[in-house]
Amino acid sequence: MAFTFQINNNVEFTHDEKLLKKAKAFKPVLQHTTITSHKIVKVTKNADELGGYGVIPIAKFNTSSKPLKKGESIILDFGDHHVGHFSIHIDSVGSPMDAPLTLRIKFAEMPIELTQNSTDYKGWLSSSWIQEELIHLDVLPFELKLPRRYSFRYVELTVVDTSPKWQAVFSAPKLETETSVNTKNLKSVKITDPQLKKIYNVGLKTLQDCMQTVFEDGPKRDRRLWIGDLRLQALADYATFKDTTLVKRCLYLFGAMASKDGRIPANVFTRPENTPDDTFLFDYSLFFISILNDLMDFEPDYKVLNDLYPVAKKQIDFALTKVSPYGELKLDDNYPVFIDWSNDFDKTTAGQAILIYVLKQFINLTNQIGDDSTKYQSALDVISAFAKHDLFNQDAKLFISGPKQEFNIASQVWMVLAQVMSEKENKVIMQTTVSKLFPVKNIATPYMYHHIVEALFVSGLKDQGTKLLKQYWGKMISLGADTFWESFDPDKPNYSPYGSTLLNSYCHAWSCTPVYLIQRYLLAEE
Amino acid sequence: MAFTFQINNNVEFTHDEKLLKKAKAFKPVLQHTTITSHKIVKVTKNADELGGYGVIPIAKFNTSSKPLKKGESIILDFGDHHVGHFSIHIDSVGSPMDAPLTLRIKFAEMPIELTQNSTDYKGWLSSSWIQEELIHLDVLPFELKLPRRYSFRYVELTVVDTSPKWQAVFSAPKLETETSVNTKNLKSVKITDPQLKKIYNVGLKTLQDCMQTVFEDGPKRDRRLWIGDLRLQALADYATFKDTTLVKRCLYLFGAMASKDGRIPANVFTRPENTPDDTFLFDYSLFFISILNDLMDFEPDYKVLNDLYPVAKKQIDFALTKVSPYGELKLDDNYPVFIDWSNDFDKTTAGQAILIYVLKQFINLTNQIGDDSTKYQSALDVISAFAKHDLFNQDAKLFISGPKQEFNIASQVWMVLAQVMSEKENKVIMQTTVSKLFPVKNIATPYMYHHIVEALFVSGLKDQGTKLLKQYWGKMISLGADTFWESFDPDKPNYSPYGSTLLNSYCHAWSCTPVYLIQRYLLAEE
CATH class of the missing domain: 1.50.10.10 (Glycosyltransferase)
Structure with missing residues (x-):
């Protein structure tokens, strides 16, 4: 509370x-279990779910994502609510990586969280609780292991910027649960x-x-x-x-x-x-x-x-x-x-x-x-x-x-x-x-x-x-x-x-x- | 180029x-030298300097900053241009830390960079080059050592959010130069x-x-x-x-x-x-x-x-x-x-x-x-x-x-x-x-x-x-x-x-x- x-x-x-x-x-x-996500979903309007939003699966996540350009994003579904640490492998494809990758990672317990922009938040409780990170990576490939613990079912990965010469590819998303x-x-x-x-x-x-x-x-x-x-x-x-x-x-x-x-x-x-x-x-x-x-x-x-x-x-x-x-x-x-x-x-x-x-x-x-x-x-x-x-x-x-x-x-x-x-x-x-x-x-x-x-x-x-x-x-x-x-x-x-x-x-x-x-x-x- | x-x-x-x-x-x-900043500056209008902006010293930085509340910031001046890694000690004062700290750290080679908001950038080159990080820290005190290398003279620390119950205090800013x-x-x-x-x-x-x-x-x-x-x-x-x-x-x-x-x-x-x-x-x-x-x-x-x-x-x-x-x-x-x-x-x-x-x-x-x-x-x-x-x-x-x-x-x-x-x-x-x-x-x-x-x-x-x-x-x-x-x-x-x-x-x-x-x-x- x-x-x-x-x-x-x-x-x-x-x-x-x-x-x-x-x-x-x-x-x-603490006990740990490593689980992965096999499902890419998108948020859709659904009057029966909280706030009028649910998710539907749009693709299987097998070995890696399709290459993501500037502004593109995917939502991974881990199938159930979990608490733990997230990691993912990130690589580049196309021409050599001539600029850092700026990546936004948003963790959500419920689909409705994915429909809201954190910069719009004006509530009285500290915005620092919003489960979102903005990360710059100078060199790919990189095994990104976030040091903080999150509580989530969904992870949205947004490529905020790359360069027109290359795209980012994600693979091996992992959640190491903690309880x-x-x-x-x-x-x-x-x-x-x-x-x-x-x-x-x-x-x-x-x-x-x-x-x-x-x-x-x-x-x-x-x-x-x-x-x-x-x-x-x-x-x-x-x-x-x-x-x-x-x-x-x-x-x-x-x-x-x-x-x-x-x-x-x-x-x-x-x-x-x-x-x-x-x-x-x-x-x-x-x-x-x-x-x-x-x-x-x-x-x-x-x-x-x-x-x-x-x-x-x-x-x-x-x-x-x-x-x-x-x-x-x-x-x-x-x-x-x-x-x-x-x-x-x-x-x-x-x-x-x-x-x-x-x-x-x-x-x-x-x-x-x-x-x-x-x-x-x-x-x-x-x-x-x-x-x-x-x-x-x-x-x-x-x-x-x-x-x-x-x-x-x-x-x-x-x-x-x-x-x-x-x-x-x-x-x-x-x-x-x-x-x-x-x-x-x-x-x-x-x-x-x-x-x-x-x-x-x-x-x-x-x-x-x-x-x-x-x-x-x-x-x-x-x-x-x-x-x-x-x-x-x-x-x-x-x-x-x-x-x-x-x-x-x-x-x-x-x-x-x-x-x-x-x-x-x-x-x-x- | x-x-x-x-x-x-x-x-x-x-x-x-x-x-x-x-x-x-x-x-x-590579050779390294550790230097510190002793000066807090603020950006002021100065028609003689690039873009009409310069800095003037406003306080000595001795052992630590005055406590910073949500929205407050300070600019540290390292006295000359350098390339290297930045670290700083961060603690909280006031009531116990009941929310994470959200901190924005901006590195600038010239004062004019500090007058611009990175979110306004609409240029053609990748915004991922902007030397700015948004960081969440769950527990203070913390010795923050940023893994990336930056090129800068000035560091702006902005407390994006805390909670009304406590403030952030910064001490021991360090720049480990690299050449x-x-x-x-x-x-x-x-x-x-x-x-x-x-x-x-x-x-x-x-x-x-x-x-x-x-x-x-x-x-x-x-x-x-x-x-x-x-x-x-x-x-x-x-x-x-x-x-x-x-x-x-x-x-x-x-x-x-x-x-x-x-x-x-x-x-x-x-x-x-x-x-x-x-x-x-x-x-x-x-x-x-x-x-x-x-x-x-x-x-x-x-x-x-x-x-x-x-x-x-x-x-x-x-x-x-x-x-x-x-x-x-x-x-x-x-x-x-x-x-x-x-x-x-x-x-x-x-x-x-x-x-x-x-x-x-x-x-x-x-x-x-x-x-x-x-x-x-x-x-x-x-x-x-x-x-x-x-x-x-x-x-x-x-x-x-x-x-x-x-x-x-x-x-x-x-x-x-x-x-x-x-x-x-x-x-x-x-x-x-x-x-x-x-x-x-x-x-x-x-x-x-x-x-x-x-x-x-x-x-x-x-x-x-x-x-x-x-x-x-x-x-x-x-x-x-x-x-x-x-x-x-x-x-x-x-x-x-x-x-x-x-x-x-x-x-x-x-x-x-x-x-x-x-x-x-x-x-x-x-």
């Missing part, structure tokens, strides 16, 4: 070398519903391509360990690859680099060295506890718990300072709650729900480690009581949020996930949500959709959950997704939060969760 | 491995006239920067061994560095790769392997003989002569097939004579003169090797007689050229250099040239100016020769030249044969000849 620019240059951070050493010990060795996991040792999963099966497989590829030396949010853009993505990736990983070492590595990275006042930052960098970002989000800091608790649920590791429990405790202690004596969470702009990219709805109640959700998980950890949970139990009672008595509207059967007493989906979803009300009440809340607040509008993140679907499943509305899952993630596939996207609003499929789809990440961690949702709520019973 | 696009794909070439082996044996080891000769062992030359001294030094630097693994025409553009440049570079080299090995290497390269019909191509490539270009010029092929003869004049090497005499002979034999029984040279478009870039004057008589000029040199070689020169002496007589009787206008005291009986400077100059007439007549011809055809108009090459100045010296008009030398080369210096230019018309200083000064080569071999002219015609007598 990348949605906000907080600049908090003055925040001081801890840098716990002992924990960082453990993070390093869990660093995976920390492979699917070879995965048990095959039996899913009878063909659409669900497709959704599952695309989710799995999404997760795999985001699993690198950390759980990255998106291999094309950000390429970074965000805690919001990590929480969902870890759940998806337990349902599939079951690689707990990468989860532990990421927990240690966050645990080692909290701010001096105790808060876990929203994301950390690992290159050139481990560095915390100066961005803080209330819910993201708290989710450190969730991730630790989910790990203990899946495969208990008391060493990890012992190491990181003090860090977890600081998150909850800091969060509780934001709660009034009456149990009301009161946040300010310096430590906002994320919930979703959209700022068109009030997030107060959802924030309160997340605090309850995490507080319960923390008490669980406290009990496991044998710490005294009395204080936290009391806090939970007060905060839950405020939610029940002051935020729930008995008539509407919905939670309200904010000074305008707004009904919104996020409040219901998180209060249900936090299990503030009884099982029966939760079902009614979600039924009411479906009847009064559906269809979902103005939500563009698979992150928020994940929580809506999970709340439907948790409250027993399995059909509604399955329907929404198919509608949302299935729609991406029908629009051409090989991996699931960072951002998708079914009502505005071409929407980009960045002002250009060139910057959209079409393989994004927080959208991989159908593997988890399907395994946990649908397959368990199949 | 680069002035024409001949495409003769069907020409077959010899590839004499024995001669190529000798060329390889003479390949020099096959150094000036350390050169005897100092006493030149009392300060302007001539300056012209000499700039000519010396021009020659030095063009001396690489071959005599290059220009280190910025073409970067290639052209025979027209080589002839003048060799003469300049004998007057200064006296490095005959590089001349021999270049002679062997040409000698090894003539076309199957015997003609020496106008230029050859040496990377990735030795390859002749498919461009042929009548005078350039013949100048192979001149270069061999000039070498024998300077420092006789009978091994080289024995190896290359057969190749030289083929040039003259082929040339003589283009001569009528009455001694008239008749050329066609397939094998044109160069003389100068300009096609605004008739070149017939100048071509005839060059044939005479070279034929005399060939007879000289024939005598040295002990071959029978009777045939060539007869040819010389007939061709000279045609020139004297059919091309010289006794009334005007000038040679005519072409069907329109045009008087032009090139005809007089080359007939004088070829010594077709007596010493006395030559003086009259050049006096008439000065009074009737001067000032020189519409000549933009130092190559042609060189021959005009030399003809003035040769015919005894030393003051006129010195005056023109100072006017022409001195004017380049007053316009800001650190090295002499490929192209310069004093009446149109901003002229570019390529439609943009971005493509002009401001350090070009064929303009270095003042060192030769001064040494031979002015210093010998001082």
Whole structure:
């Protein structure tokens, strides 16, 4: 994810070398596979695909391309989404090469990226994320190996300039894939519903391509360990690859680099060295506890718990300072709650729900480690009581949020996930949500959709959950997704939060969760 | 030089491995010096400098630049023209680096290049020669070492994009120079006239920067061994560095790769392997003989002569097939004579003169090797007689050229250099040239100016020769030249044969000849 620019240059951070050493010990060795492209495609208008563009094959790519003159280009299709390094052999034909070759190489996850000119980009996010290189080669033949890693299915090669005397010829395009996991040792999963099966497989590829030396949010853009993505990736990983070492590595990275006042930052960098970002989000800091608790649920590791429990405790202690004596969470702009990219709805109640959700998980950890949970139990009672008595509207059967007493989906979803009300009440809340607040509008993140679907499943509305899952993630596939996207609003499929789809990440961690949702709520019973 | 696009794909070439082996044996080891920049400059309007632009220093460059945000740039001044590799250390300051750095690096020989946008270039020569790179760096700090060689004095660093959270900082800019000769062992030359001294030094630097693994025409553009440049570079080299090995290497390269019909191509490539270009010029092929003869004049090497005499002979034999029984040279478009870039004057008589000029040199070689020169002496007589009787206008005291009986400077100059007439007549011809055809108009090459100045010296008009030398080369210096230019018309200083000064080569071999002219015609007598 990348949605906000907080600049908090003055925040001081801890840098716990002992924990960082453990993070390093869990660093995976990346795995590589070399694949090639056999297909030249062209972009065509296709109303059924994302942005109205798809590709059709126009030629086989056998040994080499036809010679390309100034201004000519070809698009190679590698058949599926991959993350890795690109190389290609380039030679000249015709008269001797009497000028350098200027070559533009553009990498695209989706065809729509190939229809846009990078020089036209005027969005707010750095244009330096655009996966495009301009290269001068003085002497051909040359084996071009690009040093950077890209996330792509398509590669467009454009001969920007040669001279009238010779042309460029391309051969042996190679993609050396990079990921920390492979699917070879995965048990095959039996899913009878063909659409669900497709959704599952695309989710799995999404997760795999985001699993690198950390759980990255998106291999094309950000390429970074965000805690919001990590929480969902870890759940998806337990349902599939079951690689707990990468989860532990990421927990240690966050645990080692909290701010001096105790808060876990929203994301950390690992290159050139481990560095915390100066961005803080209330819910993201708290989710450190969730991730630790989910790990203990899946495969208990008391060493990890012992190491990181003090860090977890600081998150909850800091969060509780934001709660009034009456149990009301009161946040300010310096430590906002994320919930979703959209700022068109009030997030107060959802924030309160997340605090309850995490507080319960923390008490669980406290009990496991044998710490005294009395204080936290009391806090939970007060905060839950405020939610029940002051935020729930008995008539509407919905939670309200904010000074305008707004009904919104996020409040219901998180209060249900936090299990503030009884099982029966939760079902009614979600039924009411479906009847009064559906269809979902103005939500563009698979992150928020994940929580809506999970709340439907948790409250027993399995059909509604399955329907929404198919509608949302299935729609991406029908629009051409090989991996699931960072951002998708079914009502505005071409929407980009960045002002250009060139910057959209079409393989994004927080959208991989159908593997988890399907395994946990649908397959368990199949 | 680069002035024409001949495409003769069907020409077959010899590839004499024995001669190529000798060329390889003479390949020099390049010499390197590391220099740094201490000065940040900005481009300012200056009516006295080329194109109306100069630079003024705005800050010292000490340890590092001030942090640069998106869109900001600095220009580093390395103090003089150099050829070599550039490296610089780049770091980030501010919040952690949350997006790649996009950096544009532009190399310029002259300030005017910095005022032009490469994307506006629409000229006919390949834009791939523009010395500009667009680079993405994922992780800072980074020691950026560009793999390509550039020819420059100025480096403009532009931060195309970062993110609002951090800025880029540059430090330790380095230029590792590259040339096959150094000036350390050169005897100092006493030149009392300060302007001539300056012209000499700039000519010396021009020659030095063009001396690489071959005599290059220009280190910025073409970067290639052209025979027209080589002839003048060799003469300049004998007057200064006296490095005959590089001349021999270049002679062997040409000698090894003539076309199957015997003609020496106008230029050859040496990377990735030795390859002749498919461009042929009548005078350039013949100048192979001149270069061999000039070498024998300077420092006789009978091994080289024995190896290359057969190749030289083929040039003259082929040339003589283009001569009528009455001694008239008749050329066609397939094998044109160069003389100068300009096609605004008739070149017939100048071509005839060059044939005479070279034929005399060939007879000289024939005598040295002990071959029978009777045939060539007869040819010389007939061709000279045609020139004297059919091309010289006794009334005007000038040679005519072409069907329109045009008087032009090139005809007089080359007939004088070829010594077709007596010493006395030559003086009259050049006096008439000065009074009737001067000032020189519409000549933009130092190559042609060189021959005009030399003809003035040769015919005894030393003051006129010195005056023109100072006017022409001195004017380049007053316009800001650190090295002499490929192209310069004093009446149109901003002229570019390529439609943009971005493509002009401001350090070009064929303009270095003042060192030769001064040494031979002015210093010998001082």
